[in-house]
Amino acid sequence: MNDFEYLEPATVAEACAMLKRYGGEARPYAGGAYLSIVMKQGLIRPKALVNIKKIQELKGIRFDPSEGFVIGALATHRELETSQLIREKLPILCAVEREVANIRVRNVGTVGGNLASGEPLTDLAQVFLALDARVAISGPSGDRTIPLEELFVDLYQTSLGEEEILTRVIVPPPPPATGIEYIRFSSSSVVDKPCVGVAVRISLNADRKTCGTVRIALGCVAPRPMRAQGAEALLTGHPLSPQLVEQAAAAAAEECSPISDLRGSERFKRGIVRVLVRRAMAVAYDRASHASTLRLRSGQAGSA
Amino acid sequence: MKKQIRLRVNGMDRTVEVAPRTSLLEAVRDQLGLTGAKLGCDMQVCGACTLLLDGKPVSACSFLAVDADGSELTTIEGLAAGDRLHPLQEAFMDCGALQCGYCTSGFILTAKALLDEQPRPSEEQIKDYLGGNFCRCGCYQEIIQAVKKVAGI
Incomplete structure (x- = not known):
């Protein structure tokens, strides 16, 4: 690992000013779960690390009546996994977090860092995409909030400016009659990064039969976490039928662009996408049909 | 600097x-x-x-x-108090939960954190919590047995 300056700002404004001073040669640091690996491998050699861990306003998980669920960028995976609020209101997030990496990574890795790294092999990102999450970003020129989809640009590339910091993730409360499921498939050990991860959210129309909002989010099968919008569109306005599920699953497998690597060939991954979309859709639809309140039931994210 | x-x-x-x-x-x-x-x-x-x-x-x-x-x-x-080993250390010896010993300190500390959080975990919880520690000698069964012994399950 290269030598670097180590800075500890107390506020977001101070942190952004520090990043600006180094003109793109400094990186925000929180848990270091991702940074430590890429720095050891010499893939990035920042002149300074700006440790944002002591910035109070980036901490905590809470519910804000106007915004929804607000997850501070510094919330660790473990905090999300064990949060009482999240367990009661968005249990799918707890279920996903239980399967992220290992206990040590979950203790130090942060939600903000996970998203801001632009890592393509993700779990959390798909679930946030399915929930229409937004991310708040602060920089020297002010604050902005964007849909999470707009954060991801390409392999390890995000739309964050060099002087900007991701400050929080905002998850709007899902509409009534909503069901969600996430299924991750690992092709080697369960503590490995996923081979494919699929999140499906279905919010039913008032008739409780036809699909209103459908989100199908795919991870690990494109340079960035993505939504299979073609597949989503097939379902909107229709009740779920076996034929429609099959069509949508095939469309999702077609829309993604996996690469062949040590976790599986391109063809294999498309096959897994198809299977997981089909399975997740059935569970999400079933949960949506039975949902009596805002509460989303958590799923055992099993393997395929 | x-x-x-x-x-x-x-x-x-x-x-x-x-x-x-x-x-x-x-x-x-x-x-x-x-x-x-x-x-x-x-x-x-x-x-x-x-x-x-x-x-x-x-x-x-x-x-x-x-x-x-x-x-x-x-x-x-x-972990040990003077000459008295920690119960996890004792249990690892009793159960034969190590061979080369390279991974052992990591396993014992992780198991300690688990038992501090949850004194009576299920076998499933033990496996989940320790799932990110690798033992290339392959003492997993004995390691789980040792942790169960200390947890009294």
């Missing part, structure tokens, strides 16, 4: 001088002479370098020492 950091290591206040890039593992092994934690994969996967930072398991190979400033650290050397 070196920075002085203060740590409470196994109940004792220690001060070390580290460069920002020094890992917590390097600081503990090379400067404090506590060599129970080992360098394995160097990428947060294997768990050989596990230390308890404020009671929680972390991969010391990938944690910046400067970032641990002001924290409480438990290493394997801090």
Whole structure:
């Protein structure tokens, strides 16, 4: 690992000013779960690390009546996994977090860092995409909030400016009659990064039969976490039928662009996408049909 | 530029001088002479370098020492009370839960964190919690047995 300056700002404004001073040669640091690996491998050699861990306003998980669920960028995976609020209101997030990496990574890795790294092999990102999450970003020129989809640009590339910091993730409360499921498939050990991860959210129309909002989010099968919008569109306005599920699953497998690597060939991954979309859709639809309140039931994210 | 950091290591206040890039593992092994934690994969996967930072398991190979400033650290050397081994250490010996021993300090510290959080975990919870620690000698059955023994399940 290269030598670097180590800075500890107390506020977001101070942190952004520090990043600006180094003109793109400094990186925000929180848990270091991702940074430590890429720095050891010499893939990035920042002149300074700006440790944002002591910035109070980036901490905590809470519910804000106007915004929804607000997850501070510094919330660790473990905090999300064990949060009482999240367990009661968005249990799918707890279920996903239980399967992220290992206990040590979950203790130090942060939600903000996970998203801001632009890592393509993700779990959390798909679930946030399915929930229409937004991310708040602060920089020297002010604050902005964007849909999470707009954060991801390409392999390890995000739309964050060099002087900007991701400050929080905002998850709007899902509409009534909503069901969600996430299924991750690992092709080697369960503590490995996923081979494919699929999140499906279905919010039913008032008739409780036809699909209103459908989100199908795919991870690990494109340079960035993505939504299979073609597949989503097939379902909107229709009740779920076996034929429609099959069509949508095939469309999702077609829309993604996996690469062949040590976790599986391109063809294999498309096959897994198809299977997981089909399975997740059935569970999400079933949960949506039975949902009596805002509460989303958590799923055992099993393997395929 | 070196920075002085203060740590409470196994109940004792220690001060070390580290460069920002020094890992917590390097600081503990090379400067404090506590060599129970080992360098394995160097990428947060294997768990050989596990230390308890404020009671929680972390991969010391990938944690910046400067970032641990002001924290409480438990290493394997801090578990025994004088000549009396920690119950987990006893159980690991009784159950034959180690062969080469390279992963053992990581396993015992992780198991300690689990039992501190949850004194009577299920076998499933033990497997989940320890799932990120690797034993290449393959003592997994004995390790789980040892943890169950201490948990009294």
